[in-house]
Amino acid sequence: MLRILLVDDENDALEALEWKLNKYIENVEVTTCNSPLKAISIIDETKPDVVFLDIQMPEMDGFSMIEKLNNRDFNLIFTTAHDEFALKAIKVSAIDYLLKPVDKDELLAAMEKVKKPKKGDFLESKLQLLLNNLNDNNDKINISADGKVYILERDDVVMLKSDKSYTTIYLKSEQQILVSKTLKEVEKKFLFSEFYRVHNSYLINLNHVKEYLKGLGGELIMTNGLTASISRNRKIELFKKLYLD
Known part of the structure; x- marks a missing residue:
């Protein structure tokens, strides 16, 4: 049985x-919620397999809602009547969406x-990338460390650089910030195009690469x-990003 939550x-x-889900999709259990605040509790408590989430809601928009979720281990499909800017960000993040009214074939x-x-960390990365894309003009990254x-x-x-359950952030000013979280x-926080995970222990800024040995x-x-x-x-992908032969 596929557990589905609709938030609109x-x-x-x-x-x-x-109605369409019950009519056209087999073995589904559909729950509806017209409050994003209540939906947060429902998702954390019931852990649905799929969440259909409206973008534009007066109480809280869909993007704000996913930021507040503790549990993101589900398949996400946005639903929206219109919002070209948001749809562009969703497409770049490779998260599925449906335009309202929802077409049966779609x-x-x-x-x-x-x-x-499509669950777990994979979705988590997509969601974070989406949030970054929505505010892509913001060059700032917030990091909590040392109080x-x-x-x-x-x-x-x-x-x-990773060191077991800690991560050190190296700045070009030579300052170091020790964060009591894993690199993963x-x-x-660094799902921007210039950052690339080259190793389990290293995430680098491609703009700061000086030499390749x-x-x-x-x-x-x-x-x-x-x-x-x-x-x-990671070597082949890195070479593409650095335009190396």
């Missing part, structure tokens, strides 16, 4: 989508995608003089 402040839209196609693995919140310019960050957790995996010399190892399985 318009009851007519909820009823129409609920609904069936979206539900087919749900059958593919403070650091407001960092993207270009000021040279690289990040901190990486969610050949080897089994290879190493990068950064503008601050520090080195970053390269995983063999």
Whole structure:
């Protein structure tokens, strides 16, 4: 049984989508909610498999709602009547969406995608990328550490290095910020095009790469003089990003 939650402040839209899901999709259990605040609690408590989320709601928009979620382990499909800017951000983030009123064939196609693995960290990264894309003109990154919140310019960050459950952020000013989170957790703040995970232990700013040292995996010399190892399985993609032969 596929558990589905519909979140929309318009009851007519909820009823129409609920009807189509029950009529055209087999083995579904559909729950509806017209309050994004209540939906947050429902998602955390019931852990649905799929969430259809309206973007424009008076109480809280869909993007604000996903920022507040503790549980993001579900398939997400946005629904919207219009919002060209938001749709562009959603497309770039590769998250599915449906235009209202929801077309039967488009609904069936979206539900087919749900059958593919799309949960956990993969969705988490897409959601964070979406939030970054929505505010892509903002070059600042907020990092909490040492009882403070650091407001960092993207270009000021040279690289990040993992040390088990800690991450060190190296700035071009030679300042270091030690964050008591894993690199996997901190990486969610750096889902911008100039940042690339070259190794399990290193996330680098491509604009701060100074040299490439050949080897089994290879190493990068950064503008601050520090080195970053390269995983063999990341090498081809890295070469494309750095325009190396």
